[in-house]
Amino acid sequence: MLGLILFIVSTLGLMIVLLFGSRLGWLSPTIIILAIVAIVAYVAFVMWEKKQANPFIDFGLFKNTTFTGATISNFLVNATIGLMMVSQQLIQIAGFKADGTNYTPWDAGLLTLGYAVFIIAFIRIGEKLLQRFGPRKPMIWANLIVIASCVLLMLTHLLIGEYVILAIIAYSLFGLGLAFYATPSTDAALSNLPADQAGSGSGIYKMASSLGGAIGAAISLAVFTGLSQADAQAIGNVIDWTGRTDNVAIRLAGMVAIGVNMLFAVLAILSIVMTVPKGGGSRDKGKVEATADPKPQLTPDEESKTQVLEQLRELPVDELQRLAQQALGKK
Numbered sequence: 026m027l028g029l030i031l032f033i034v035s036t037l038g039l040m041i042v043l044l045f046g047s048r049l050g051w052l053s054p055t056i057i058i059l060a061i062v063a064i065v066a067y068v069a070f071v072m073w074e075k076k077q078a079n080p081f082i083d084f085g086l087f088k089n090t091t092f093t094g095a096t097i098s099n100f101l102v103n104a105t106i107g108l109m110m111v112s113q114q115l116i117q118i119a120g121f122k123a124d125g126t127n128y129t130p131w132d133a134g135l136l137t138l139g140y141a142v143f144i145i146a147f148i149r150i151g152e153k154l155l156q157r158f159g160p161r162k163p164m165i166w167a168n169l170i171v172i173a174s175c176v177l178l179m180l181t182h183l184l185i186g187e188y189v190i191l192a193i194i195a196y197s198l199f200g201l202g203l204a205f206y207a208t209p210s211t212d213a214a215l216s217n218l219p220a221d222q223a224g225s226g227s228g229i230y231k232m233a234s235s236l237g238g239a240i241g242a243a244i245s246l247a248v249f250t251g252l253s254q255a256d257a258q259a260i261g262n263v264i265d266w267t268g269r270t271d272n273v274a275i276r277l278a279g280m281v282a283i284g285v286n287m288l289f290a291v292l293a294i295l296s297i298v299m300t301v302p303k304g305g306g307s308r309d310k311g312k313v314e315a316t317a318d319p320k321p322q323l324t325p326d327e328e329s330k331t332q333v334l335e336q337l338r339e340l341p342v343d344e345l346q347r348l349a350q351q352a353l354g355k356k
Contacts, residue, residue: 094300104241120185
């Protein structure tokens with residue numbers, strides 16, 4: 026119970042710092058105190074959980090480097106959801122439609138339809154890629170697609186009409202990348218865990234998705250909000266901004282904030298390359314094992330056969346011969 030409380034306090038403190046830091050001031054006493062509370066609570070949480078027989082988060086699972094790398098990359102990939110939030114705000118704040126009116130949330134939201142369509146349409150393709158190439162390559166390809174999406178959305182120096190077209194393409198690519206990533210990543214994270222740890226590992230993996238999305242969005246919005254209020258005149262002279270120049274600070278803030286999401290995808294690729302072996306398996310201590318370590322989960326039929334064989338192995342030879350004669354007699 027104490028571990029859960031410490032986790033909630035630390036995460037809540039971190040989210041408040043990220044979301045309200047630019048508004049209250051990053052050096053304000055409130056933000057500094059909350060940051061210290063979050064750090065202390067996280068440290069206390071880790072120390073407490075390591076001493077528990079039934080911890081809220083089983084840190085022993087992270088000894089499996091394949092699980093660890095897949096979970097970290099899952100956190101980082103979900104953190105890139107901030108690119109959609111920043112670009113959506115940018116379109117509504119910095120641009121006007123052809124009739125001179127602002128883009129409404131409805132208008133901006135319609136641009137993201139390709140994101141949902143591509144996830145639904147290509148999620149099974151990710152499964153096919155996993156079956157053919159293993160988890161490593163599809164996970165890397167997915168992040169490269171996400172990076173391409175970020176690059177398109179970072180072109181905030183263009184006219185709003187051109188940017189909207191790029192946004193439609195970028196959102197579709199983002200959905201494609203997530204569709205390619207989902208199944209291979211889940212397989213890499215959970216396939217090497219033993220049966221008694223599969224439930225705990227699944228919970229940690231899913232929690233990484235939720236926390237990644239929340240923290241990634243908070244970081245992106247914090248960067249966007251903070252830079253949009255800064256003086257962008259120096260950078261404005263370097264980049265050739267087309268159209269209006271009274272919104273250069275907002276457009277620059279969007280460019281940098283989306284660049285942060287691209288950094289998340291790059292770090293996810295590094296996590297995958299360093300921990301997820303080619304073709305699956307285990308890469309603990311930097312060596313690719315011939316079989317997964319720990320052993321993969323057995324089917325119920327295989328578990329029953331294993332138990333029977335273990336019981337027969339403990340019987341004396343005379344008893345085994347008697348059982349064999351009975352079995353042959355029945356035939």
